[in-house]
Structures are given as structure tokens and as C-alpha cells.
Amino acid sequence: NAGVTQTPKFRVLKTGQSMTLLCAQDMNHEYMYWYRQDPGMGLRLIHYSVGEGTTAKGEVPDGYNVSRLKKQNFLLGLESAAPSQTSVYFCASTSGQGSQPQHFGDGTRLSIL
Amino acid sequence: SQKIEQNSEALNIQEGKTATLTCNYTNYSPAYLQWYRQDPGRGPVFLLLIRENEKEKRKERLKVTFDTTLKQSLFHITASQPADSATYLCALANDYKLSFGAGTTVTVRA
Numbered sequence: 001n002a003g004v005t006q007t008p009k010f011r012v013l014k015t016g017q018s019m020t021l022l023c024a025q026d027m028n029h030e031y032m033y034w035y036r037q038d039p040g041m042g043l044r045l046i047h048y049s050v051g052e053g054t055t056a057k058g059e060v061p062d063g064y065n066v067s068r069l070k071k072q073n074f075l076l077g078l079e080s081a082a083p084s085q086t087s088v089y090f091c092a093s094t095s096g097q098g099s100q101p102q103h104f105g106d107g108t109r110l111s112i113l
Numbered sequence: 114s115q116k117i118e119q120n121s122e123a124l125n126i127q128e129g130k131t132a133t134l135t136c137n138y139t140n141y142s143p144a145y146l147q148w149y150r151q152d153p154g155r156g157p158v159f160l161l162l163i164r165e166n167e168k169e170k171r172k173e174r175l176k177v178t179f180d181t182t183l184k185q186s187l188f189h190i191t192a193s194q195p196a197d198s199a200t201y202l203c204a205l206a207n208d209y210k211l212s213f214g215a216g217t218t219v220t221v222r223a
């Protein structure tokens with residue numbers, strides 16, 4: 001039971017570099033989410049998807065882009081990394097709305113120098 | 114704007130005691146409230162869900178209450194054990210998006 005898998009687990013980037021974080025789920029869930037977690041601030045929603053081919057902005061979308069070309073994958077892109085994007089990024093998926101639990105990956109720890 | 118506040122201080126308790134965590138919210142009328150556990154270096158793991166028309170929910174040693182008048186949820190861990198040491202997050206939802214509190218870190222001393 002893999003659940004939600006995030007790749008990579010750690011990454012260090014220089015300011016201005018770009019990269020893509022990959023999230024894969026094997027539970028056939030419709031809804032997928034990208035969050036960032038910073039000390040003392042809780043999880044904040046970056047972007048989300050309610051189904052294959054759809055994406056929408058969350059609370060803190062600036063500087064990020066996403067794609068959901070396949071139902072099981074949700075990609076988060078940083079076009080030009082900034083030090084303010086240093087954070088831990090979590091991906092989650094769920095089968096339904098607020099009445100269903102979200103299943104999280106173990107995160108990607110990203111440092112921007 | 115909506116605001117979700119959890120105990121700002123970490124909670125240190127003796128094994129066997131009950132830990133009580135609070136989750137207060139403003140400018141929000143959630144239909145559901147969820148609680149998650151997060152261990153260091155890991156993603157959150159779902160524990161319990163309570164609906165707006167439910168007052169209390171139990172699962173083994175865990176109990177959650179939901180008071181929509183006070184805009185507050187209480188999360189209790191009874192007969193606490195060192196293995197219960199973790200950060201606990203509350204999350205509110207109306208549709209398919211969750212809004213999370215910052216979490217409360219609980220340490221249970223043997």
C-alpha cells in the first residue's frame with residue numbers, strides 16, 4: 001500500500017532555478033492538493049485539483065504552477081525559485097469532499113539558497 | 114478572514130493523564146472538523162472527523178467535541194502514552210478544501 005508518494009524527499013536549489021515536485025497516488029482519488037508547511041503557520045493550500053485535467057488556485061499560489069495530466073499524478077512546479085519558497089511541501093489526496101479524510105505523502109523538504 | 118487557533122504552547126503531560134487540546138475558529142462555519150496527527154519528518158495522518166450536527170465522537174482513547182456556538186473543538190487523549198507524543202492538527206472544511214490550524218505539540222513523559 002504505497003498511498004501517496006512524493007518525489008524527491010529533499011532538494012537544495014539556488015535562487016532562480018526551476019524544478020518540479022511529483023506526487024503520485026494509487027487510491028484512484030479524484031481530489032489532489034499541494035500544501036506548504038512553515039514553522040508556526042500550519043499547512044497552507046497552494047493549488048488543488050478536483051479531477052484529471054483540472055487545477056485551481058489555493059491560498060498561496062503565487063510563484064507556483066501545477067498540472068494534472070493523469071488522474072494519479074499531480075505536479076508542482078517552481079519556475080524561478082526564491083528563498084521565500086524554502087519550506088516543506090506536502091501532497092494530499094481524497095476521494096470526496098470535507099467529509100472524507102485527506103491522505104498525505106511524507107513531504108519534500110526544499111531549501112532555496 | 115477566517116482564523117483557526119490551536120493551543121499556542123506545547124503540552125507536556127505525565128503518562129496516564131488526559132491531554133486536552135483546543136481548536137478555536139472565527140469567521141467560519143465549517144460543516145466538518147477533522148483532527149490529524151503529525152510525527153517529525155512525516156505527513157499528517159487522519160484521526161477523527163466530526164460533523165457540525167454532532168456534539169461528540171470517540172475512537173479508542175480519543176474523544177472530540179464540536180461546539181458550533183462557541184466555535185470550538187476539544188480533542189482529548191485519555192490514558193496517554195509516550196507513543197502519543199506528536200503534533201496534532203485541527204482542520205475545518207465546508208467543501209473539498211481543508212483549512213488547518215498550526216498544530217499543538219504534545220509530549221507524554223513516562
